[in-house]
Each structure stands twice: as structure tokens, then as C-alpha cells.
Amino acid sequence: MAAGDVLIEHLLRRAGFGASPGELATYSRLSYGQAVDRLVNYENLPDTVDSNIGQPGYVGTTSRGPFSPTTVPDDARQRWLFRMVHSERPLQEKMALFWHNYFATGYSKVAAAVRAQNATRLMAAKASDDPQKQQGQIELFRSNAVGNFRNLLVAVAKDPAMLIWLDGDTNTKARPQENFGRELMELFSRGVGYYTEDDVYAAARVFTGWNLTPTRGADLQDPNASFSFVYNANQHETTAKSFSFPIYADGSRTIPSRSASAGMQDGLDLIAALAMHPETARRLATKLFEFFVSETGPPDPGFVDDLATVYLRNDTAIKPVLQRLFMSPPFQDASTRFTRYSWPVEFVVRAMKEVGWAGFSVGSVLTPLVNMGQELLEPPNVAGWVLGRSWFSTGAMLARMNFASALAFNQKFNLAAAAAAARSSPRALVDFLTARLTVDLENDVYADLVTYAGAGAAWTGSDTQLQAKAPGVVHLILGTAAYQFV
């Protein structure tokens, strides 16, 4: 295989979820720079992936009754997985997943407040599909995926699901509720150690009055309810708020006392200060490095500084940071390949793209994902999923291996047909399948696969034999330690 192909495969595993053979062919015709441009400037490509749901040739979905991603949580999950498999804008879905983990909002708490149907709307509805034009949080991430981070923070602070999740809807001047203010600083910007308890109390007061309509007590289960942000001036605490870090360009650390009607500006000022703070830039750049470049070693401080600088120079825009990252020599270097532990979602989507999906349904992926430790829309807490080695408990590893078995079984005839050209020997079969699954295997693992392929009955290369050995080999490859890395 040409060296360029290996680099493109790496780029597509990182900027997206891997590549189907067809996608690989498309991208391999481009130069590396053109491929990056196509991925990063995805607004040039159509956002038509949802119209392919239910069409032949695409992975299927499974639903009770008509497919309803606006109102049924498992259908919303399936729609997102479908997009990850088939979108022509993989970076958009990948960054939406990144933000979903970053602003980790859990469906169950939202559902406890507004019940399942409305919680699904608040988490995942597309405004164009929803009778009240509700935009779900995941759609907010998709539309702001590589945009301005400060704008994203403001949008998240006003997002109905977030207002419920971090109790913004009970934050009043009589009893300021600290949850959102704390997490805004601890998790969404500067991080632990860069704010004080006094800052938390001040931030709580900054966001008093940032609320949600309809309020609790109204019929929150009404499927025609329209949830939206509302600023309640009469609930806003109007005294000055002082912080331990600068808020304004002149170095001032105090948000001035304003009239209640003008008080929403407090929140905008605080968010602007947090978004542009060098510590936020460094922390976000580190997370992007760990997500896109490598997490098997400590982050390269020079690289992180560079990304942070790009972020600040571009007024907190994410796209130029990613452009810089993908075009950088370290990202393209062979030593960066397979240095990131795949998230369960990444593992299953890449497997479907590489093994094949004809006749498979993303509905079959939902329970395995739970067993692997990553249920979409349900991060374990507001700090998100624990990444890296933490994905690999014994139970979770068995879940990955067992999903591989289910997918391989489902695809056995397709795999046998595709492998027919390699039926000459066990080794030829293994070579064909390891190439298709874009994985780097150690020699002793490869030898075990060849041994397995040739074990049992004598080799004939018959269709029947391929229908047993091809899924068997695929199952084993997907279960190797090497395949768990992207």
C-alpha cells in the first residue's frame, strides 16, 4: 500500500471515524493538504446525511414504530451513529462528539424534569424537524462544531438542557445556585486550581436570572411545549462581582453593578473573559491535542502552546486550531499513528465502516455501547467519560470482542464474497483482511491469525470455508489490542 494511503487512513481515523473502502478511494485521489481542506472546511460539502436514513445501501436503524429521532432517545442515538458512519462531514460529527463529552449533559436528569419525549427534543431535536423549532443540544454542537468557542459557551449557558442539567433554572438572587458557575470554571474553561470558592459564589450571582421557560410547575411533559432561554431581570442579583482573575482588558477583576435590566451583560462579560483567558486556551488546546494527536504520552508543551496561540489570535475560533493541528508535521509523523485509545463509539463506527454494514442496523450497537461504558447522551457525570486506559476494564474489553463477533457474524456472507479473491491460502485471506481493517499487527499476532485460518479442516478456499474463516479472522482482528487504537 502506498505511504500516502496510510497517512490518509490515519487522518480519517482521527478527523472522522475511519474510512469505508469507497471513502478511502475518494480521499486517496487528493493531496494531503486537499484532504485536510475537505475535512476542515466541511461547509463546502452537503449536509444531506439524514436524508439517507432508511435508504438501501446504508446501515439500517431499528425502531418500535416509525423512526423518531426527535422524540425517542434510542432513535436519536441511532441517528447520530448513522451520521458517524455515513456523513460526508465526518469532522463535524467528530467535534460534536468532542463537545458532547466536554459539556457532558446527561439525558436522564433532563428526562426526570421534562419526561422522555421532551428530553429527547432538548438533547437531539433538529429545529427543522420539530413542530416548535426546538434545537437540541447535540444540534447546537453540530452547528458550532468548529466555530467560535466564546459563542459556543454563551449558547451552552442558554441551552435549555444545560439549564436543567446544572440547575440554572433554580438560580435566583435570593438563593444563588452554584452548580453552573462552578462547572463553567472547573470544567468548561480554566480548570481546577484556577478559581477560588469566592469565584464560584460570584459566578453563581452573575448567572442569576438566566432561566428557562416554561418554568417548573408548568406542564413540562406537553410535547408541544417550546423550551427557550429567558433572562429574568427581576431574579438577577445586581451587586458588583469580584473575581480572582482579570475580567476586562484593562485588568479589572470586578464586574460592575448594573441595573437588573442590563444585568445579562454580567454573564456575557464573564464568559468572554473565561474564553479568552490564556489558561482556558491552554486547557482546551491540551484536550484537543489529547483527542486528535496523542494520549499515550504527555502532551507536547510546545505543540499545545502553539495551538493555544492560534486559538487566542483567532478570537477563540476552533477551525484554525484544527487546520494547524492536522497540517503539523508531528500529526503526520508515523509515530503518531495508533496513539489514541479508541472510544467505544469510535470503535464500533470504525468497525462498521471497515467490515461493512449492508444488512446491519445501528440499533444493534446500542446495548454493546452501554456494556463498553459509553451510552451516547448519557455521560456518567458532568466531567464526561474518563478516557484512555479507563475504557479497558475486563468487562468492557469482552464487550468490544463480543460486538466484533456479532458484526462479523452479521457480515459473514459479505466478507466471504469480498475475500473470494484471496481464497488461495489461509495467509492470503489474513493478508486481505488485515489490509481492509487498517491495523498494524505485531508478527506474533499475525502468525496466530494465520494459524487459526488454517486450523481445523484442510484448506480448500471454498465459499463455505470462507464463510466460517473470514468472520472468524475479522472477529479476532477486531479483538486485538492493536485494533483498540486509532
Add this chain to the structure above:
Amino acid sequence: MAISRRTFVKNGVAAFTISFAAPAFLSDLARAQGASSRNLVVLDLTGGNDGLSMLVPYTDASYYSRRPTLAIPAGTVLQIGSDGSGKPLGLHPKLTGLRDIFNQGRLALIQRVGYENSSRSHFSGTDIWSTANPSNPAGSGWVGRYLAALPPPLDPLVAWNTTGETPHALQSSSVSVASIPSVNRYAFSSPNTGNEAVLERSAAVSIASHVPVDKPHIAFVGTTAQAAMATLDRVAAVGQYTPSVVYPNNGFGQALQAIAGAMAKGIGTKVFWLQTGGFDTHASQDTTADAGAYVRLMVSLNDGLTAFHNDLKNLALLNDTLLLSFSEFGRRVTENGSRGTDQGAASVLLALGGGVRGGLFGTAPSLNADPQNPTLENNAADVRYETDFRSVYAKVIDNWLGGDSVGVLGGNFRKSGIDFV
């Protein structure tokens, strides 16, 4: 196939490989893992348990004045006597089974456990309790370090985690922990059947045994796969366990049943881990109404632990086990404006088992809001710790597990006066 045992190289990362064959070899290994058959069950109450609603200072007037809707009426608590300071205490009304165990002398309640500058962050707080290192809570877990000090090679089931993700407290670079959220799902599937499936499983075991020492991240995952394969049959045996009691039909009950089953089947596990959540009661905590949030928490805790205790007692296994529960912090003394309580500081730890010297340990806080009150802190908003949590850990490591607490905890936290074990 001959059993082979390869020595492993510790490069500061997990790189050991052991090929297993017959189960008999494994149980020999388990028995060899220390003469005693004692085990520890650690229960994490996630979210920050409101100790003042679990162990109630029902004669403290400030308890009632500072918690107008949440204070539990004195006439309803399950009185269990007075602590060393003479303060009468009672258990939450729903903890009837635990009260019985207390009366049998097998439940210890250790009051005011915490640490200096208690963190109010769930994540930092949990990290601190997990690592036993308040100044640097990012490293290995205290249980992981205890396990890492056991003579190698470690049985892959030396630690049994009933949640899907290895808890921080069990994390250590050289210890692989089996995470078994469901005994029944812990099995190896194959796209083929019959002999083909047998060949595949054999290939999978062989593949997982190749550990590239030059690629520690791949080695780590490979070791996990290897541990999973090596433990399949033994975990399946636990699936055959029929308990002597009926466990509650919820995740907590099922996890306790799996743990009891592992003990009954003689797996040889030294540390079990489970968790139950929902304790972050910021709003509508409701400590008294039938379907109240905190009431349901206490019912679940009581019913699960009582079933567990009774099952093990029936199997004559209670003397081998110690269950220790903890939470990342307690909650504020004064209730908030949402009929709940916010993050606090010190709280009550609970220990249960056949070797426990039951009773009330430590002294209850006085809830008087005077800023000079030495049992409270943060302007009398929170309960101040009396016993560093590491002293509780030290007691368990030294007296129950026969380990060396100074080595595991990185310092001498031994303390007298909390002799619950």
C-alpha cells in the same frame, strides 16, 4: 498443553503475561495469594452522603433549627445509644436491618471522618478518597497499591469490580482489575459454533498473550484482554450461585449477590468494589415521606446490606468479610433554599462484617452555629473532621488485610480510638 509461566518485566507499566490452562492452577494461585481467606468489600456511595440524615443527633436542638424541613423527628429514629461524648444517636427510620446488625455487634459507625481543606468537588473529592493523597490526587489508588504489594503473580480475580469502569481507588500500573458489571454477560461470543468456536477462543487467548514491551499502551490493553479470557470460566461459575436470601431486584442488590456468589464459590478475591448513587441531594432531599429521595436511598442501602449480611451469615462466610462504605464528602448542616443540602465536608463511615467490633466511634458534631464551635468549620457551615479518612484505611489495611498501611498510604496514619476492626 503445558502450563507456562513467563516472568514479567516491570517498566513502570503493566507488562506481565501468564498463560493459564486449568482452573485448578488458578485456585491454587488464589489460595497462595496470602494465607488468609479474608476479603474487603468497598462500597462507594456516590454524590456525597448526608451523614446527618443517616446517623441522627436527635437531641441536638440546632439540628432541628437548621433543618426545618429535613430534620428527622426524634420519635422516629432507631435509637442505638450514645457515643463516647454522651451524645444520643439514632439511625434513619428505614435502616431497620442495619439496626439489628448493630445490635448484634457487627456494625460500626465512625463519625466525623474527612480531611483538612475538604474538597467540594465531586471529582477532586473522589480522587482524594481514591488515592488517599489530598495534595496529589492524580496517581494510583490506595486499594491498587495494596494489591500491587501482594506477592506476584496476581490472580486476575484478586480484585472484582462490579461496575463497568475500573474505579480510581483500584487503579495501579501493575494491577489489572476484573470489571464484571454482569456475571451473565461476562462471556466470550463467536461468529461460529462448535469446533470452529473452540479454535477461535484458543486463538484469542494466544493473541492476547503477546505483550509488546516496547509499546506499553498496547501491552496494557492486551493484558486486559488476557485477564478477561483467563477469568471467563470462574466468573461463569459464580453465575450458578443460588443465594440463601432474596436480594433486592436492583443494580445494588444484584452486585451484592454477585459478590456473595464469588465468596460462596471460593474464587479467592481479596477486594470487591461496588457503588450506589443518587446521594447528591441538592434539591428536594426529603428525608421522611415514603417516596422521598433520601428515604429511597436508605431503603435501598438497608435492604441490600441486610440481605448481604444475612446471606453470608447463612453460609458461614460473614467472618471472612469486611464491608466498608464511604462517600466523597458529607453535606452542609443548614438546609438550602431548595429543600436539599449542598456539598459539605466530614461525614459518617459505615463498617459491617463478622470481624467488626460494632459500635459508635468518634464523636458526633455539635450543630450549634457558633463560629467558635470546634466540631464544625467554614463558619459553622460544615462538619469538621475528627478522624482523617486515611486512619480508617490504615486500620483496615493493618488489622483486617494484614498489609502495611504505612507503605500503602505513604505515611503513618495509624490512630487509636477507632478500633472497629
